Amino acid sequence: xxxxxxxxxxxxxxxxxxxxxxxxxxxxxxxxxxxxxxxxxxxxxxxxxxxxxxxxxxxxxxxxxxxxxxxxxxxxxxxxxxxxxxxxxxxxxxxxxxxxxxxxxxxxxxxxxxxxxxxxxxxxxxxxxxxxxxxxxxxxxxxxxxxxxxxxxxxxxxxxxxxxxxxxxxxxxxxxxxxxxxxxxxxxxxxxxxxxxxxxxxxxxxxxxxxxxxxxxxxxxxxxxxxxxxxxxxxxxxxxxxxxxxxxxxxxxxxxxxxxxxxxxxxxxxxxxxxxxxxxxxxxxxxxxxxxxxxxxxxxxxxxxxxxxxxxxxxxxxxxxxxxxxxxxxxxxxxxxxxxxxxxxxxxxxxxxxxxxxxxxxxxxxxxxxxxxxxxxxxxxxxxxxxxxxxxxxxxxxxxxxxxxxxxxxxxxxxxxxxxxxxxxxxxxxxxxxxxxxxxxxxxxxxxxxxxxxxxxxxxxxxxxxxxxxxxxxxxxxxxxxx
Ligand SMILES: *Cc1c(COP(=O)(O)O)cnc(C)c1O
Numbered sequence: 001x002x003x004x005x006x007x008x009x010x011x012x013x014x015x016x017x018x019x020x021x022x023x024x025x026x027x028x029x030x031x032x033x034x035x036x037x038x039x040x041x042x043x044x045x046x047x048x049x050x051x052x053x054x055x056x057x058x059x060x061x062x063x064x065x066x067x068x069x070x071x072x073x074x075x076x077x078x079x080x081x082x083x084x085x086x087x088x089x090x091x092x093x094x095x096x097x098x099x100x101x102x103x104x105x106x107x108x109x110x111x112x113x114x115x116x117x118x119x120x121x122x123x124x125x126x127x128x129x130x131x132x133x134x135x136x137x138x139x140x141x142x143x144x145x146x147x148x149x150x151x152x153x154x155x156x157x158x159x160x161x162x163x164x165x166x167x168x169x170x171x172x173x174x175x176x177x178x179x180x181x182x183x184x185x186x187x188x189x190x191x192x193x194x195x196x197x198x199x200x201x202x203x204x205x206x207x208x209x210x211x212x213x214x215x216x217x218x219x220x221x222x223x224x225x226x227x228x229x230x231x232x233x234x235x236x237x238x239x240x241x242x243x244x245x246x247x248x249x250x251x252x253x254x255x256x257x258x259x260x261x262x263x264x265x266x267x268x269x270x271x272x273x274x275x276x277x278x279x280x281x282x283x284x285x286x287x288x289x290x291x292x293x294x295x296x297x298x299x300x301x302x303x304x305x306x307x308x309x310x311x312x313x314x315x316x317x318x319x320x321x322x323x324x325x326x327x328x329x330x331x332x333x334x335x336x337x338x339x340x341x342x343x344x345x346x347x348x349x350x351x352x353x354x355x356x357x358x359x360x361x362x363x364x365x366x367x368x369x370x371x372x373x374x375x376x377x378x379x380x381x382x383x384x385x386x387x388x389x390x391x392x393x394x395x396x397x398x399x400x401x402x403x404x405x406x407x408x409x410x411x412x413x414x415x416x417x418x419x420x421x422x423x424x425x426x427x428x429x430x431x432x433x434x435x436x437x438x439x440x441x442x443x444x445x446x447x448x449x450x451x452x453x454x455x456x457x458x459x460x461x462x463x464x465x466x467x468x469x470x471x472x473x474x475x476x477x478x479x480x481x482x483x
Contacts, residue, residue, distance in 0.1 A: 015064035023068035033079045042074035089449040091459030094410025100308040102365040107350040114346035121342045140352040145293045149326035158338040159304035159317030164196035171223035173198040176209035179228040207239040211246045231274035231411030248299035268301040275412035276305025312366030313351035314344045380460040381421035391472035396479040398426040422459040435478045
């Protein structure tokens with residue numbers, strides 16, 4: 001093989017670790033924030049990466065200088081905080097990739113207090129003995145939803161898994177084919193059901209399921225009728241699904257039959273609501289989504305929903321319903337594995353109190369953003385446009401205010417378009433794609449915006465105080481770098 005000696009030669013030309021270490025160029029602040037051993041490891045990893053690329057037949061610069069540059073990049077990445085704040089200029093309020101709901105100021109204060117010191121997490125001051133971590137949120141959730149009992153766990157996926165596992169493991173759970181949804185890539189109803197040990201019994205067709213489909217599917221081994229909110233999509237046109245109310249009626253009839261034969265177990269109805277909300281999420285469209293209280297009023301035994309979607313709180317899954325069922329869930333070993341930590345409980349309790357005192361629409365950022373009026377949006381877009389024009393050099397871009405229609409995101413309200421506004425930057429110098437790369441990877445807070453026909457759109461719906469300045473400075477930085 002003719003190329004063999006050549007490859008061997010090139011492998012021998014790989015630089016020595018010591019040699020690269022002498023050349024590596026790092027700021028003092030970076031050098032101070034990582035141990036020497038981590039720098040040596042980064043150099044070794046860089047040499048190894050070069051070796052692998054050579055073996056794959058790639059043409060690589062194996063000089064010590066080039067290896068040192070690559071190793072320095074690794075060290076800088078290690079020294080840089082990974083979870084960082086970003087500016088959300090996408091207009092998508094519940095953007096799963098960038099953290100869904102920003103918390104209300106009251107919730108942030110509660111998190112800080114809980115984090116700083118000790119708390120009544122599992123301590124009852126009245127009895128001066130062990131308390132329950134459920135105590136902080138249960139009565140609030142019940143007061144706000146009309147539920148008999150409630151518990152909060154790590155997220156709604158955990159809630160679904162727990163409910164299925166406790167009540168349908170080794171038994172049948174009936175679900176419509178139109179509701180076997182995937183949410184955010186890693187949560188799929190069939191997979192959650194398989195993990196829980198419940199046997200999934202699919203009924204109906206993708207577009208249509210009737211109450212009689214559930215009736216026919218019920219056997220003596222049926223434990224549950226499951227209803228799943230098709231959060232992130234809707235089947236339009238020739239379609240029909242069975243309401244929770246109808247499922248409750250089907251279960252009631254089956255339970256009467258079972259009681260008549262002396263059987264003690266019953267079929268329960270559980271609804272996974274996805275983005276449940278305590279108040280109508282868009283005040284001017286009050287009938288768009290039933291509230292969780294209304295859903296529970298349909299007679300379901302249990303209902304679950306997320307804490308960080310339309311509720312606007314921290315990541316959590318909230319389960320509400322009949323006390324006998326919630327009591328069983330609290331004793332399930334999964335309850336310990338999926339319990340909330342003190343910071344999340346603090347944020348959730350504080351968020352729920354904002355619903356209790358009636359200030360939710362003003363105080364909870366998610367609700368405030370979803371309900372911003374077109375006039376308010378236009379005004380905010382105008383002030384962002386002015387800030388940008390004041391910062392960027394003359395003649396680089398056309399800056400204008402445009403109307404945009406936005407989505408709630410996070411699998412919520414998929415068919416609702418909310419009128420809004422954005423600032424459009426049309427490039428006279430440079431390119432939208434290059435500018436966005438610089439804004440996402442520059443030295444400042446990363447800015448996530450949208451591109452449309454070589455223009456950047458900065459949607460103002462989700463901007464927070466200070467974001468106008470961040471955007472204007474980042475744009476100015478990009479245009480100045482072209483000079
Ligand atoms: C979002 C969603 C989930 C998952 O909730 P997380 O809180 O993200 O775990 C489950 N079911 C439905 C219908 C959803 O919309």
